Structure formats: C-alpha cells, structure tokens
Amino acid sequence: MQVRSILRILGLLVAVFSVALLPPVVLAWIYGDGGAAAFFLAFLLSLFIGFILWFPNRDRRADLKTREGFIIVVMFWVVLGTVGAIPFWMPDNFSLSFTDSMFESFSALTTTGATVLTGIDELPHAYRFYRQLLQWLGGMGIIVLAVAILPLLGIGGMQLYRAETPGPMKDNKMTPRIADTAKHLWYIYFGITLACTLAYWAAGMDLFNAVGHAFSTVAIGGFSTHDASIGYYDSWIINLICVIFLLIAGANFALHFAAFRGKSLRNYLHDPELRALLAIQLVLILICVATLLVYRWYDGVGQAVTHGMFQAVSIAITAGFTTEDYSAWPVFLPVMLIFASFIGGSAGSTGGGLKVIRVLLLYRQGVRELNRLVHPKGVFSVKYGQRALPDRVIQAVWGFFAAYALVFVFIMLGFIATGLDDYSAFGATVATLNNLGPGLGSVAANFQDVSSAGKWLAILSMLFGRLEVFTLLVLFTPTFWRG
Amino acid sequence: MQVRSILRILGLLVAVFSVALLPPVVLAWIYGDGGAAAFFLAFLLSLFIGFILWFPNRDRRADLKTREGFIIVVMFWVVLGTVGAIPFWMPDNFSLSFTDSMFESFSALTTTGATVLTGIDELPHAYRFYRQLLQWLGGMGIIVLAVAILPLLGIGGMQLYRAETPGPMKDNKMTPRIADTAKHLWYIYFGITLACTLAYWAAGMDLFNAVGHAFSTVAIGGFSTHDASIGYYDSWIINLICVIFLLIAGANFALHFAAFRGKSLRNYLHDPELRALLAIQLVLILICVATLLVYRWYDGVGQAVTHGMFQAVSIAITAGFTTEDYSAWPVFLPVMLIFASFIGGSAGSTGGGLKVIRVLLLYRQGVRELNRLVHPKGVFSVKYGQRALPDRVIQAVWGFFAAYALVFVFIMLGFIATGLDDYSAFGATVATLNNLGPGLGSVAANFQDVSSAGKWLAILSMLFGRLEVFTLLVLFTPTFWRG
Ligand SMILES: [K+]
Ligand SMILES: [K+]
Numbered sequence: 001m002q003v004r005s006i007l008r009i010l011g012l013l014v015a016v017f018s019v020a021l022l023p024p025v026v027l028a029w030i031y032g033d034g035g036a037a038a039f040f041l042a043f044l045l046s047l048f049i050g051f052i053l054w055f056p057n058r059d060r061r062a063d064l065k066t067r068e069g070f071i072i073v074v075m076f077w078v079v080l081g082t083v084g085a086i087p088f089w090m091p092d093n094f095s096l097s098f099t100d101s102m103f104e105s106f107s108a109l110t111t112t113g114a115t116v117l118t119g120i121d122e123l124p125h126a127y128r129f130y131r132q133l134l135q136w137l138g139g140m141g142i143i144v145l146a147v148a149i150l151p152l153l154g155i156g157g158m159q160l161y162r163a164e165t166p167g168p169m170k171d172n173k174m175t176p177r178i179a180d181t182a183k184h185l186w187y188i189y190f191g192i193t194l195a196c197t198l199a200y201w202a203a204g205m206d207l208f209n210a211v212g213h214a215f216s217t218v219a220i221g222g223f224s225t226h227d228a229s230i231g232y233y234d235s236w237i238i239n240l241i242c243v244i245f246l247l248i249a250g251a252n253f254a255l256h257f258a259a260f261r262g263k264s265l266r267n268y269l270h271d272p273e274l275r276a277l278l279a280i281q282l283v284l285i286l287i288c289v290a291t292l293l294v295y296r297w298y299d300g301v302g303q304a305v306t307h308g309m310f311q312a313v314s315i316a317i318t319a320g321f322t323t324e325d326y327s328a329w330p331v332f333l334p335v336m337l338i339f340a341s342f343i344g345g346s347a348g349s350t351g352g353g354l355k356v357i358r359v360l361l362l363y364r365q366g367v368r369e370l371n372r373l374v375h376p377k378g379v380f381s382v383k384y385g386q387r388a389l390p391d392r393v394i395q396a397v398w399g400f401f402a403a404y405a406l407v408f409v410f411i412m413l414g415f416i417a418t419g420l421d422d423y424s425a426f427g428a429t430v431a432t433l434n435n436l437g438p439g440l441g442s443v444a445a446n447f448q449d450v451s452s453a454g455k456w457l458a459i460l461s462m463l464f465g466r467l468e469v470f471t472l473l474v475l476f477t478p479t480f481w482r483g
Numbered sequence: 484m485q486v487r488s489i490l491r492i493l494g495l496l497v498a499v500f501s502v503a504l505l506p507p508v509v510l511a512w513i514y515g516d517g518g519a520a521a522f523f524l525a526f527l528l529s530l531f532i533g534f535i536l537w538f539p540n541r542d543r544r545a546d547l548k549t550r551e552g553f554i555i556v557v558m559f560w561v562v563l564g565t566v567g568a569i570p571f572w573m574p575d576n577f578s579l580s581f582t583d584s585m586f587e588s589f590s591a592l593t594t595t596g597a598t599v600l601t602g603i604d605e606l607p608h609a610y611r612f613y614r615q616l617l618q619w620l621g622g623m624g625i626i627v628l629a630v631a632i633l634p635l636l637g638i639g640g641m642q643l644y645r646a647e648t649p650g651p652m653k654d655n656k657m658t659p660r661i662a663d664t665a666k667h668l669w670y671i672y673f674g675i676t677l678a679c680t681l682a683y684w685a686a687g688m689d690l691f692n693a694v695g696h697a698f699s700t701v702a703i704g705g706f707s708t709h710d711a712s713i714g715y716y717d718s719w720i721i722n723l724i725c726v727i728f729l730l731i732a733g734a735n736f737a738l739h740f741a742a743f744r745g746k747s748l749r750n751y752l753h754d755p756e757l758r759a760l761l762a763i764q765l766v767l768i769l770i771c772v773a774t775l776l777v778y779r780w781y782d783g784v785g786q787a788v789t790h791g792m793f794q795a796v797s798i799a800i801t802a803g804f805t806t807e808d809y810s811a812w813p814v815f816l817p818v819m820l821i822f823a824s825f826i827g828g829s830a831g832s833t834g835g836g837l838k839v840i841r842v843l844l845l846y847r848q849g850v851r852e853l854n855r856l857v858h859p860k861g862v863f864s865v866k867y868g869q870r871a872l873p874d875r876v877i878q879a880v881w882g883f884f885a886a887y888a889l890v891f892v893f894i895m896l897g898f899i900a901t902g903l904d905d906y907s908a909f910g911a912t913v914a915t916l917n918n919l920g921p922g923l924g925s926v927a928a929n930f931q932d933v934s935s936a937g938k939w940l941a942i943l944s945m946l947f948g949r950l951e952v953f954t955l956l957v958l959f960t961p962t963f964w965r966g
Contacts, residue, residue, distance in 0.1 A: 066856075066857075066859060067857065070856075153856065331899055331900050332896040332899035332900050334905070335895070335896060335899055335905050335908070336896055339892050339896075362881075362885045363885065363889070365878065365881055365882050365885055366882045366885035366886045366889065368878075368882065369878070369879055369882025369883070369886070369953065370882075370886075370953065370956060370957050370960050370962070371960075371962055372879075373549075373553070373636065373953060373957050374549075374550065374957060374960065374962045374963050375962070376549060391874055391878075394878075395848065395851075395852070395874075395877075396852055396855075398845075398848055398852075398881045399848050399849045399851065399852025399853075400852065401884075402845045402846065402848055402849035403849045403852070403853075406846070406849065409822055412818070413815040413818060413819055413822075416814055416815035416818055417814050417815055422817070422818050422906070422923075423905070423906055425818070440905075470852065470853065470856060473853060474853050474856050474857060477853050477854075477857065479853070479854055479857045479858070480857050
C-alpha cells in the first residue's frame with residue numbers, strides 16, 4: 001500500500017477544496033449577516049490540513065494500483081466530508097454540534113440532501129450558499145468518479161461503461177486519460193449548471209437563489225435555501241425547469257460527454273438506459289397525476305399536473321425537492337415513489353439508488369429465466385442495446401444487488417436500535433442509502449430528532465450509497481488487506 | 484396443450500382429495516357439535532366434481548411436456564384450494580362467505596396459516612380438525628412438488644437438486660420415477676408426523692390437539708386449534724417439541740429421503756443448506772434471547788429462553804405459531820424476525836420464503852464479486868459443498884430473486900390500494916408471499932378486517948409464494964402460450 005502517494009493526492013484535494021470556502025466569505029461580507037469568520041478560519045484550517053498532507057509527500061508520484069484506487073475513492077468522501085463540516089462547527093453567530101456538522105456536510109457532499117436544520121430561510125447567506133455549493137461539488141465528484149474512475153475499479157457492472165458497451169462509448173471512445181475526461185466533464189457540468197441558473201433566474205428567482213438551486217438541481221441533491229424547498233416559489237414554470245434539469249442530470253454524463261465531443265444528439269436516442277429512465281419517469285408521472293385527479297386531491301387539473309409531475313420525478317430520481325407533502329398523498333403514491341427511488345438515476349449521473357441500468361439488467365435476467373422455463377433447450381442472452389452482455393457483467397450487477405439488499409437490512413435494523421420506529425427506520429434507510437434525502441415518519445422532513453448514533457449511522461449509509469456499496473464493503477474484507 | 488390429459492389428472496386429484504372430507508364427518512359424529520352435513524355434502528360434491536373431470540378423459544394417458552407440467556402444478560393448488568373451501572362455505576351451524584371460505588382454504592393448503600377466524604376454540608371439532616388437516620395435506624403436496632416435480636421444470640435453481648448437486652443426491656440417486664419418490668416421501672412425512680403427534684401427546688396435549696398440532700407443525704403451517712396458538716399450553720416442553728419438529732420439517736426432504744434410503748445420518752452433517760439453516764436459527768435465537776434478557780422483558784431467564792427460542796424459529800422458518808406477541812418485543816427483534824422469514828426454510832421443505840439455499844448462493848455471489856474487485860484477474864467460483872456451481876444455476880437463482888422482489892412490490896402496492904396502511908400492507912405481503920401467516924399492524928393477528936379485494940390479493944400472493952413465483956409468472960408470458 002503506497003500510503004504516502006495516497007496522502008499526497010488527498011492533500012491536494014483538500015487544498016483545492018479549501019478554495020470553495022472563500023465564496024461564502026465574500027457573501028458574508030456582501031450581506032453582512034455573519035459567517036465570515038467561520039468560513040475564513042475554515043479556509044485557513046483546511047488549506048493547512050491539505051498542506052501538511054501534501055508537503056512531506058509531494059514527490060510521491062507513483063502509479064497506483066486498483067487497491068489504492070479503492071482507498072482513494074473512499075477517502076475522497078470521508079476526508080472532504082470531514083473538512084466540509086468545519087464551517088458548520090466553527091463557533092460563530094451560528095454553529096452546530098460536531099455530529100450535526102458532520103451530518104450536514106456528508107449529506108450535502110453525497111448529494112443526499114437530508115438535513116438537521118430548520119429555519120434555513122433565516123440563516124446567514126454564507127451558510128445558505130455553502131450548503132448548495134457543497135452539493136454541487138459533491139455532484140461533480142460523483143460524475144468524475146462514476147464515469148472515469150469506478151469503471152476502472154470494476155464496481156458492480158459499471159465496467160459496462162468502459163469498453164464493453166455499444167452506443168456512445170463505441171462510436172466515440174472516451175478519452176483514456178482520466179484528467180482529460182474530468183476536464184471535459186467539468187465543462188459539461190458547468191454548462192448545464194449555467195443553463196439551469198439562467199432558466200431559474202428568468203423564471204423569477206433572484207440570482208442568489210437561482211445559483212443555489214441550480215447547484216442542488218444539477219447535483220440531484222435536493223437542498224434548498226428555503227424550508228419550503230421549491231414549493232416556496234409556487235410556480236409551475238420553476239417546477240418544470242427543475243424537472244427538466246433533473247432529467248438531464250439523471251442521464252449518464254458519458255452520454256453528455258459523447259454528445260459534446262461528437263456534436264451529435266443521436267446517442268441520446270439510442271441509449272437503452274436513458275430510454276428506460278424516461279419511460280419510468282413518464283409512467284410514474286401518469287400514475288401520480290391520474291390518481292390525484294381521481295381522488296380530487298387538488299382544486300383543478302393544473303395543480304394535480306404540476307405537483308404530480310414534480311414530486312414523481314423529484315423522488316424517483318432521488319432529488320428530494322418538494323413542492324407538496326407527497327407523503328400525505330392518497331393510496332399507494334407515497335410508497336410507490338419511495339420504492340421508485342430504489343431505481344434512481346442512470347449510472348454515471350448525479351442520481352442515487354440502484355441505478356436504472358442495473359434494474360434494467362435484473363429485469364431482463366428475470367425475463368430470460370422465464371423464457372428458459374418455457375424453452376429449456378433454448379439459448380437466451382441478456383441484451384443491452386444491440387449486444388448480448390457477457391455473463392461477467394451481469395454477475396457483477398447481481399453481486400451488487402445482493403450487497404445492497406444486505407446492507408439495507410443491517411442499516412435498517414441499526415436505525416431501529418438507535419431508537420427509530422420501524423416505519424421511520426425504513427424511511428431513514430431509503431433516504432440515506434438511496435441518497436434521496438427526505439424519509440418517512442419521524443424523518444420525513446429532517447433528521448433533527450434522530451439520536452447521535454442514528455446520525456452517524458445515516459452518514460455511513462449515505463457513504464455506502466454514494467460509494468456504490470462495494471467500494472466501501474471491499475475495505476472490510478480480509479482479502480483486501482492481505483498481501 | 485393436452486387439455487384432456489390435464490383434466491384427467493386434476494379429476495383424479497380431486498377425487499382422492501374428497502376422501503379428506505370424511506374424517507371431519509366422523510369427528511362431527513363423535514363430538515356431536517356440528518359440521519357433519521356440511522362435510523358430507525362437500526365430500527359428495529367434490530367426489531362428483533372429480534368424477535366429471537376424470538370420467539370423460541379417463542383414457543387420456545399422454546406423456547406430458549414441461550408446459551403441461553406448469554399448468555398442472557398451478558391447477559393443483561387452484562383446484563384443491565377451491566374444492567377445499569367447500570365445507571367452510573356450506574350452510575350449516577357454521578359457515579363463511581365465499582371470499583372468506585376461499586381465503587381460509589388457500590391459506591391452509593399453501594401452509595400460510597393466515598386466518599379470517601377468531602373464536603377457533605369454540606368452533607365445531609370437525610372444522611378445527613379440518614383446518615389442521617388441510618395444512619398437513621398442503622405440506623405433503625409441497626414436498627412432492629418441490630422434491631420430485633419442480634426440479635424437472637427447472638424452477639429458480641431447484642434443478643440444483645436434480646443431478647448437479649453433491650452430497651445426498653450423488654451418493655443415493657433419487658429414484659427417478661416420480662410415483663415411487665412420492666410414495667417414499669409420504670412414508671417419511673407420515674413418520675415424522677407420527678413422531679410429532681406422540682411427542683405432543685406425551686407432553687400433555689390430548690390426542691385431538693396432538694394430532695392437529697402435529698399436522699400444522701410438520702407442514703410449517705402455523706394453524707392451531709386455539710386462538711392462543713401454542714401459547715395456549717404455556718409449556719416449555721411443548722414449545723421445545725414444536726421447535727425441534729419445525730427444524731426437522733424445515734430441512735430438505737430429499738435429505739430425509741436419502742437418510743431413509745441409505746439408513747445413514749451422515750448426509751445431514753455434510754449438507755451446506757441444512758448447516759446454514761441451523762446456523763441462522765441459532766444466531767437468531769441467541770439475538771432474541773440476549774435482547775430479551777438485556778431489556779428484562781420477562782421475569783426470569785427461563786421465560787426469555789423459551790419464548791425467544793420459540794418465536795425466533797417459528798417466525799424465521801415461516802411457521803407463524805405464537806406463544807407471545809413477539810411484534811411488541813423490544814427494538815429490532817420484530818423487524819429482524821420478519822426479515823428472517825424472507826430466508827425461510829430449505830428448498831424441498833414445507834417452509835416458505837426465498838429458501839435458505841438461494842440466500843446462501845446470493846450471499847456467495849456477493850462475496851465472489853468482492854474477491855473479484857480485489858483480484859480482477861482471479862478466477863472465483865460459487866461453491867456449494869465441494870463443487871463449483873454452473874453459472875446456469877446461479878443465474879436461475881438470480882432471476883428468481885428479481886421476480887420475487889418485483890412481485891413483492893406490486894403486491895404491496897396492491898394491498899395499499901385495497902385500503903391497508905403502508906405498514907400493514909408490508910406485513911400482509913410478507914405474511915402471504917413468504918407463506919408465513921401472521922403479519923404486522925392490522926393483519927398482525929388475522930385478516931378479518933381486510934377488504935374482499937385484499938383477501939383475493941392475499942390468496943394470489945400465497946399462490947405466488949407457494950409456486951416459487953416463477954411457476955405462476957410463466958403463465959402470464961406470451962411465450963408460454965405461443966405455438
Ligand atoms: K438527493
Ligand atoms: K406458515
């Protein structure tokens with residue numbers, strides 16, 4: 001294990017990250033409502049931490065092996081989550097306990113969007129902005145890791161996106177060098193965020209809120225600068241903008257990358273995962289709107305359409321924004337949407353959950369078995385696009401699913417042990433492991449009333465979700481540390 | 484499709500089944516508390532139904548193909564479930580609505596053990612006995628189907644038990660002729676039931692109740708002749724007898740078969756599934772007892788041990804007997820046991836759930852993926868016993884798991900649509916799909932308050948569980964009916 005090379009990389013990351021603590025300082029100065037000291041001290045502290053990690057190891061530029069790749073990916077989230085918590089924890093006119101600071105920071109960075117705060121509208125602008133910024137940076141991290149790094153580690157079928165897959169990857173082979181890929185992903189991510197900001201701004205948000213909400217929309221994070229979330233604006237046009245950008249951010253960024261490099265939109269049309277994602281969202285929207293209309297839940301068709309569409313996409317794609325308390329919706333709508341969050345966004349998007357492509361492959365494996373039962377001698381393959389997938393990839397997806405289910409059960413039992421009732425424990429597990437944000441029962445709105453142990457378990461669960469379970473799980477195996 | 488050959492077989496089945504309606508007539512005569520007319524009329528009616536199905540087709544002895552095998556297996560449960568409902572429905576001094584009769588009959592026959600009845604202690608002896616008998620017959624049907632027929636149909640990895648598996652099958656190849664296999668399974672089933680009856684009798688039950696409870700114990704059915712279930716006896720020795728026979732009935736009957744033929748107990752020791760089953764039960768017992776002791780839930784260690792042991796095994800192995808209201812137990816015990824019922828008994832046992840062997844294979848596939856992540860070039864196989872399993876079998880297990888999960892979600896949403904709250908809907912789905920019996924929330928004790936639509940959905944769910952999901956699901960595919 002090349003510990004010093006890993007420390008060097010983490011040091012650089014923390015140093016770069018510390019720059020993100022400066023815009024809140026500027027905002028605190030502009031608005032004069034506090035937080036300047038906290039953020040400036042946090043900036044100095046994290047710059048210092050980055051320096052002492054990097055400086056002694058600055059010459060350690062070794063080639064890293066797969067094993068070190070896992071450590072770096074896990075440490076990426078753990079170290080940045082911890083450093084990101086500093087401003088919340090710094091004593092100022094606003095500050096949180098250590099546990100709450102960590103919870104808020106990890107929830108933001110993993111784009112989960114669960115919170116321990118209320119009265120967000122009254123917080124200093126520096127903090128309101130910083131929470132959104134953390135989500136945006138987290139989203140950027142997810143994209144780079146998921147598109148450029150996790151496939152190299154072979155996590156849960158993601159290698160599908162390396163070379164085996166047809167469509168975008170085959171026609172426009174992704175630039176092999178990670179740095180170059182990351183740079184282009186950054187342009188795309190920035191471009192989509194800019195477009196989203198302008199759209200929100202044009203639709204009536206002020207610039208501060210437009211930027212803030214664009215950050216958490218593109219990151220599928222779900223944090224808002226208002227307690228009432230997107231519902232604060234009570235505007236169907238803002239709802240629609242949010243839904244459109246959630247769908248864009250819920251697509252695989254490798255697709256955006258291919259479109260960007262190839263200057264063609266054809267790839268989008270032929271991607272099976274994107275088509276499945278859009279089909280799922282459409283069906284959920286139709287079910288929600290139809291049910292709300294049948295139950296006459298809102299006065300007029302317009303309300304049912306705008307809220308039905310918004311909440312269906314926001315929950316199913318694991319954003320967690322709200323315009324309405326969907327958990328009070330009639331019959332099976334709340335549970336259906338919560339279940340849909342297990343599907344989540346595409347692989348290589350900022351969404352959470354199992355990811356559409358995996359669910360698609362699981363489904364097709366089920367269909368294959370049915371066909372095999374009827375025709376025991378027949379040869380059936382699981383297809384993705386035009387191509388039969390190698391069994392190796394499908395096995396990886398199944399292994400992923402088994403691990404996800406197992407981790408889910410243990411975390412849910414853990415939440416019950418920390419004092420949550422069964423229903424809330426289920427909600428808390430879905431909210432954190434799927435990186436969704438809002439839960440059910442006592443954690444439907446926030447995690448304020450959860451015990452400290454429960455909050456730490458939530459942090460672990462968010463990490464499991466964001467690290468595609470396996471990346472974290474592998475560190476607990478003896479094989480990993482042997483030899 | 485050889486419809487007339489199928490009708491001939493079903494006719495024979497119904498005719499044979501009708502004999503089961505005579506013992507209750509005798510009991511009604513002995514105890515003189517009613518039901519004689521209902522059961523005798525039901526006997527005549529089902530004998531007649533059997534005859535008109537069989538007689539016109541009595542010469543149709545064709546070789547049946549796989550496809551007809553599926554139809555027969557599904558119809559086995561549907562037809563016997565329906566015929567079995569007749570006595571409940573017959574107007575007498577006790578009778579149920581059509582829906583309730585069907586519910587009670589299917590719940591009994593599929594060894595689910597959910598009920599719409601209360602005041603069971605006051606029912607005529609004929610009915611009290613008949614419910615137990617239906618479970619016992621259902622258990623027998625499960626064993627024959629699971630050990631001798633489903634493997635031929637290739638359902639969800641059960642082909643593992645045909646020829647591919649080491650251990651009992653290899654050393655003592657199962658008699659290829661189904662009829663012969665069935666005969667020997669019957670001896671074994673009868674022998675275990677007899678032993679269980681004598682044990683209960685010796686422990687203090689009267690003969691009527693000893694037979695009745697032996698029926699539902701060996702069938703892992705969970706029905707009792709008392710509202711208070713096994714708790715009625717308040718006897719640690721009866722609890723222990725029940726647990727021991729549940730574990731015997733929760734083992735694969737192919738193991739008992741091999742031991743019976745080979746006169747050796749060695750097979751038991753080397754069977755990976757049985758070892759896993761016992762290990763799981765032991766861990767659950769320890770967790771339950773320890774938690775009950777820590778929380779000082781009962782006065783004295785004895786109570787905690789007997790109830791902890793009893794409820795852990797009864798719920799986890801999907802029997803559903805109760806001595807205590809375990810759903811009120813502290814922290815995560817209720818949810819843990821409910822989750823454990825997803826594992827259930829062994830394949831080829833009378834237990835429900837996913838079955839131990841499948842969960843074992845899913846777990847090992849998860850471990851294989853972890854190993855592959857650390858050593859991407861390594862070759863890892865999923866082992867069962869000493870032998871690496873062919874990928875084909877593992878894929879079948881995964882397909883099964885995907886179908887199970889999908890069916891679970893749809894049935895749970897269906898229960899919500901029929902008016903159950905989210906928590907009870909989850910409980911009702913677990914109770915029926917896992918063939919467990921008792922649920923949570925409003926269906927914790929019985930299904931009396933469920934709407935008619937909900938009861939029919941419960942029947943469908945029990946069938947899905949008992950038919951290993953795929954057997955029923957395959958009938959809904961276009962491929963099945965084509966050509
Ligand atoms: K989220
Ligand atoms: K049962």
